[in-house]
Amino acid sequence: MDLEILQHYWWILLCILGGLLVFLLFVQGGQSLLYTIGKNKEERDLLVNTLGHKWEFTFTTLVVFGGAFFASFPLFYSTSFGGAYVVWMLILFCFVIQAVSYEYRSKRRNFLGTRTYETFLMINGFAAPFLLGAAVATFFTGSPFRIGEMNQVEWMTPWRGLDALGVWTNYLLGFAVLFLARTQAALYFILTIDNEAVRTRSRKQVLWNAIPFVVFFLWFLAAIFTGEGYAMDDNGSIVLEKYKYFRNLVEMPLNAILFLLGVAGVLYGILRTVLSPRWRKGIWFTGAGSLLAVFGLLIIAGFNGTAFYPSSTDIQSSLTIYNASSSLYTLKAMSWVSLAIPFVAAYIWYAWRALTRKPMDAKELEEAENKY
Amino acid sequence: MTELTMTSIVEWSRWQFAMTAIYHYMFVPLTLGLSFMLAIMETLWVRTGKTEWLHAEKFWMKLFAINFAIGIATGLILEFQFGSNWSNYSWFVGDIFGAPLAIEGIFAFFMEATFFAVMFFGWNKVSRRFHLASTWLVFIGSNISALWILVANAWMQNPVGMEFNPLTARNEMADFWAVLGSPTAMSKFFHTVTSAYTLSACFVIGVSAWFILKKRNMEFARKSILLASVFGFFSILVTMFTGDTSAQDVTRHQPMKLAAMEGLNRGGEGADFTIIGIPCKDETLPSERMRTVEYGIAVPKMLSFLGYHDFNAYIPGVEDILNGYTSHEGETYPSVEQRMANGRKAIAALGTYKTAVEAGNDTLAAQSLGTLREHFSDFGYGYLESPDEIIPNIPLVFYSFRIMVGLGMLFVLLFALSWWFARKRAFGKFRFMPYFALICIPCAYIASQCGWIVAEVGRQPWVVQDLMPTHVAITDIASGWVMTTFWMFAVLFTLLLVAEIGIMLSQIKKGPKEA
Numbered sequence: 001m002d003l004e005i006l007q008h009y010w011w012i013l014l015c016i017l018g019g020l021l022v023f024l025l026f027v028q029g030g031q032s033l034l035y036t037i038g039k040n041k042e043e044r045d046l047l048v049n050t051l052g053h054k055w056e057f058t059f060t061t062l063v064v065f066g067g068a069f070f071a072s073f074p075l076f077y078s079t080s081f082g083g084a085y086v087v088w089m090l091i092l093f094c095f096v097i098q099a100v101s102y103e104y105r106s107k108r109r110n111f112l113g114t115r116t117y118e119t120f121l122m123i124n125g126f127a128a129p130f131l132l133g134a135a136v137a138t139f140f141t142g143s144p145f146r147i148g149e150m151n152q153v154e155w156m157t158p159w160r161g162l163d164a165l166g167v168w169t170n171y172l173l174g175f176a177v178l179f180l181a182r183t184q185a186a187l188y189f190i191l192t193i194d195n196e197a198v199r200t201r202s203r204k205q206v207l208w209n210a211i212p213f214v215v216f217f218l219w220f221l222a223a224i225f226t227g228e229g230y231a232m233d234d235n236g237s238i239v240l241e242k243y244k245y246f247r248n249l250v251e252m253p254l255n256a257i258l259f260l261l262g263v264a265g266v267l268y269g270i271l272r273t274v275l276s277p278r279w280r281k282g283i284w285f286t287g288a289g290s291l292l293a294v295f296g297l298l299i300i301a302g303f304n305g306t307a308f309y310p311s312s313t314d315i316q317s318s319l320t321i322y323n324a325s326s327s328l329y330t331l332k333a334m335s336w337v338s339l340a341i342p343f344v345a346a347y348i349w350y351a352w353r354a355l356t357r358k359p360m361d362a363k364e365l366e367e368a369e370n371k372y
Numbered sequence: 373m374t375e376l377t378m379t380s381i382v383e384w385s386r387w388q389f390a391m392t393a394i395y396h397y398m399f400v401p402l403t404l405g406l407s408f409m410l411a412i413m414e415t416l417w418v419r420t421g422k423t424e425w426l427h428a429e430k431f432w433m434k435l436f437a438i439n440f441a442i443g444i445a446t447g448l449i450l451e452f453q454f455g456s457n458w459s460n461y462s463w464f465v466g467d468i469f470g471a472p473l474a475i476e477g478i479f480a481f482f483m484e485a486t487f488f489a490v491m492f493f494g495w496n497k498v499s500r501r502f503h504l505a506s507t508w509l510v511f512i513g514s515n516i517s518a519l520w521i522l523v524a525n526a527w528m529q530n531p532v533g534m535e536f537n538p539l540t541a542r543n544e545m546a547d548f549w550a551v552l553g554s555p556t557a558m559s560k561f562f563h564t565v566t567s568a569y570t571l572s573a574c575f576v577i578g579v580s581a582w583f584i585l586k587k588r589n590m591e592f593a594r595k596s597i598l599l600a601s602v603f604g605f606f607s608i609l610v611t612m613f614t615g616d617t618s619a620q621d622v623t624r625h626q627p628m629k630l631a632a633m634e635g636l637n638r639g640g641e642g643a644d645f646t647i648i649g650i651p652c653k654d655e656t657l658p659s660e661r662m663r664t665v666e667y668g669i670a671v672p673k674m675l676s677f678l679g680y681h682d683f684n685a686y687i688p689g690v691e692d693i694l695n696g697y698t699s700h701e702g703e704t705y706p707s708v709e710q711r712m713a714n715g716r717k718a719i720a721a722l723g724t725y726k727t728a729v730e731a732g733n734d735t736l737a738a739q740s741l742g743t744l745r746e747h748f749s750d751f752g753y754g755y756l757e758s759p760d761e762i763i764p765n766i767p768l769v770f771y772s773f774r775i776m777v778g779l780g781m782l783f784v785l786l787f788a789l790s791w792w793f794a795r796k797r798a799f800g801k802f803r804f805m806p807y808f809a810l811i812c813i814p815c816a817y818i819a820s821q822c823g824w825i826v827a828e829v830g831r832q833p834w835v836v837q838d839l840m841p842t843h844v845a846i847t848d849i850a851s852g853w854v855m856t857t858f859w860m861f862a863v864l865f866t867l868l869l870v871a872e873i874g875i876m877l878s879q880i881k882k883g884p885k886e887a
Contacts, residue, residue: 053493056485059444063451064477070455071474074466074542081452082459082847089456089857092449093864099445100868103437109878111871149726150541151463152848160853326467327537327544337475344482351486351506354498369430370437370492 006331007321008303010072013338015298017065018136019291022177024058025132026188026287027051029181029209031098031125034118037189037201042362044118045106045371050192050360051185052102052372057348059095071334075324076309079153083145084135084161091131098124102372126178133177135161137170139301140224140245142312147319156313169227172220179213180266180290187273187283194361203273206282210270225249230310230318238307238318248300255303259296265289382843384854385457390828391858392449394821395865399443399872401820404518404565405572406436407511409603410491414507418500428592431884432576435876437492442872446865457854461835461845467544468534468551469524476520483513518568519561526557528836529827530625536748538725538741543839556621560827563614566607567820570783573604574809574816577790579880581809584800592884594794597809601791608783615780616678622830623679623687626837627699628762629830631690632769634675635665639689639697645674648774651767659760662690663767690766694759708759715754718747752839761841764832772822772829779819786812 030051038044070077081088097120104110105117144156144163157163164170186205189198229244241247249256269286272279302308307318325331365371410429417425451473455462462469490498490506498506527533533550534543545551577600580593622630630636635651636643649668657664676685685700696707706714721743728737756762790809793799800806831837835845 053489056444056489059448060477060481060485063448063481064474066452066455067470067474067477070462070466070470072470074462074470077455077466077470078459078462081455082457082462082849085456085847085849085853085857088452089860092452093860095448096445096861096864099448100441100871103441104871104875107438107875107878109874111874112867149723150460152460154848158850160849326470327540329548330467330471330545333545333548334471334474337471337478340478344478348482348486351490354502355489355493357497367496368493369495370434 003325003328003331004322006328006335007325009335009338010068010325010331011302011308011321012299013341014065014068014072015295015302016291017061017068018298019293019295021058021061021065021132022180022294023184023287023291024054024061025129025177025181026184026283027055027058028098028125028128029178029183029185030188031121031185032129032178032182033185033189033205034122034125037186037198037205039197039201043195043198045365046193046195046198046360046362047189048102048105048118048121048372049365049368050189053355054352055098055102059099062095072326072331073319073321073324074326075147075151076319078151079145079147079319079324080143080309083153083155084138084143084164085155086159087131087135087161087164091128091135094124094128094131098128105372125181129178129181130174134164134170134174136177136298137167137173137220138164139298139308139310140229141167141169142230142310142318144313145311145317146314147311147317169220169223172216172223176213176216176220179209179216182209183213183270184283184286184290187269187286190273191280191283192356192359194359203277206270206273210274214267230307230315232305232307232320232322236322238310238315238320240315244306245300248304248306251304252299255296255299258292259300262289262292262294262296266293380851381849381854382846384851384858385846386842388457388854388858388861389450389453391862392446392453392865393824393828395869396443396446396450397820397824398817398869399439399446400518401568401571401816402439402575403436403443403514404568405570405603405607406432406439406575407507407514408569409572409576409599410436411504411508411511412599412603414504418504424592424595427885428596431592432596433492434879435579437488438872438875438879440488442868445868449861457847457849458835458845459847461840463542464840464845465528465531465534465543465836467542468527468531471545471548472520472524472527472551476517480513480517480520483509484517487513515565518565522561522564523552523554523557525827526554526560527551528834529560529831530554530556530621531836531839532556536744536751538722538744539729541722541726543836555617556625559614559617559621563611563618564823566610566614567780567823569607570604570611570780571816571820573600573607573787574783574812576600577604577786578809578811578813581799581806582880583883585806585810587800589883590800594797594799597790597794597799601787601794604783605787605791608780608787611780615777619678620680624699624701626831627688628690628693628764629769629826630679631688631693632764632766632830633773633826635663635766635770636675636687636689637662637664637691639687639692641676641686642673642684643675643679643687643689644670644672645678646670651770658691658694659763661760661763661766663770665770690763693762708753708756708762711750711753712756712759714747714750715752715756717754718744718751719754721747749838752834752836752841752844755841755844756833761833764830769826769830772825776819776822776826779815779822782815783812783819 038047101117101120105114146154148154186202189202225246228240228242230238231241231244233239265285266289269282273282302321307320309319311317413425413429487506487509491510532554533547535546537544577597580596583589583593646665646668649665651663652666654664673683675687677683679687680700688697694708698704721740724740725737793805833841835842
């Protein structure tokens, strides 16, 4: 098989994983709403436990996202993780404190106290979606690095990734992802928790978070579609090109359809939930929509002769799916491995359904043998 | 960059990796082994209908979950640290090393995460058979995860199945099956997972012994001890057998590690195996990194036998390796100084090759490529400044190896006695037995950590054997940042460890539900 096809194939797989990750960030969104929706211990227990059945999927998807990047585009892995060191360490810190908090939160002699573990969940809930969103925004806005002779990364500022916070466009995607995560979480609670007060508050939160999400998301799109993008010319050199990302949108019509379908799905899930109080399936539409929209956005970042990890200080050091990828042999071997993904997705789906057949209520939680 | 700051980055990066790996490996072995025992207990319950197995499983599952959570927390950082702190390494071998990590994620992590949720929360939600399958899948998932990460680790110790691509300045995979099926990987995998089963068995016996001491839940404790002692006994046998194959592997591919494990300065045919001794500084030796073993008790010719299953085989010592030697298999290795010169030629040829290709000078490109290929096996030596840099910390490796092996022997005794006394319902009658079992819990953790010290400190200065020294593998970053993150994670992990132990103890005190 041709190297170029496999490079595209692996970028597509990463885009799917990226989309899935953003959908699954509803767990983080839910954690950030812990005290907004859960007004007493019983309600917070419900929120934590219904999220607790799912948090590992988000966590695992993040890990697999990192691993898949390492295997398929190792130059991105070494450049971004080694270069933007501080930002990635902060992201990891947020996830490390999350991983123990579910299990330890309500246990006796948990040393730090329930409130601390809930604070950990809140920190992860707010910071992780924001930082991940801002980090992904650098796929469009660029980062200050140079690739050396032996392909080693040289970061051009001492801030090691914190410099991304000096670019306002990155905030837009950061906040968009945060508010999307919170919107999705509220929709998830509506579906999975059988408690009137929680549902009422969740419906309110859908609206309150969807508005800033839409504003920030459209603002981000406007910024990148009307700005300059990092294009690869016929000689393989990287040049700045006006409206590059908008051109990518229109020049790849199938992707544009998927992207717009995604955006429509997100909005449909939100609007119908707000307008019809008895409808509870909003998370499926908004979730699937997020997956498609993020997928479309990441395709725009990497396909059609575009540098997916551009350097803002040494433009020729920018990474494309061509210069950052693994060898043909490794991509081929990994492509065989990827055939297992539908099977993995199928068992996750089956197990998910088995655990969430009916919404959780206080009685179920009380009777549960294992709970968080 | 000045030498001083360079050293400090290397040191801090190494400390961070070591600290996170040590913490992570405090929790991994119990996950690997306890998941196996949970699956066995549930199978016994499903097949015999005896609810005591179900109650026992539910008790151990609670401890499993507490341990599992912190294992996940400490593992995350390791996955990303290759890129964040060892980015040169990540590029140099990412084409090979990334694949096992990705496969681990796709095959193992999702399986563990998905079926852990079913196993833990699904008691009343899924059928008995589906639940049993989930419990087995948690075990399979966690062990598959171990397989892939150990394949990756083994590749660093014995790089196979790859070719160096001078245009991209990296090693590229040429044979996936050679990477997966490498004998180093296989013995490493079986040695590590069975030692993890051994630790889990020690844990179960030790905790059960506490119940016996307290005269509580006696039948539950006896059953748990019976199961764990049989499980542990067979596990430690395989650990010992694979330890033997690992030793042979180290003899062939990492002779310096073997010499450090033994504190062997001058080798020879029919080399002795030191059971115990004290590696001391000796000013008569050519390097201050070398040690002479004093007060040693040795078994004649045993090291040669362990290395090659031949009592008269030649084993090189540290000095032999420094000066050059011919191995038992007849292969000649030049002195380290010569290998350093070869390595420098290879590095220079790589630079010339790239320039020649860019300039379109085919003759020069072909010539430099030839030089590079000729000396590539010594590539990493070109980055060394002094030959004795290839000597690892001998006392640390020497003692760790002996503690690991000594404690391993102790566990054989523990399992045999535990089984015997539990079968005779006499475990609590001899007071020393429960205390012996309790003491073996920390001993098992110490033995595990020592095993990793032997493997990882023993292979220094190499991050990829002979091809890349550790100091070349790091990310170029201000050491202050790495120092900050080191302390950030050191404090966090310590707090979480204290919390974990507290929760564990409280959960153990609560005890199982009586049948």
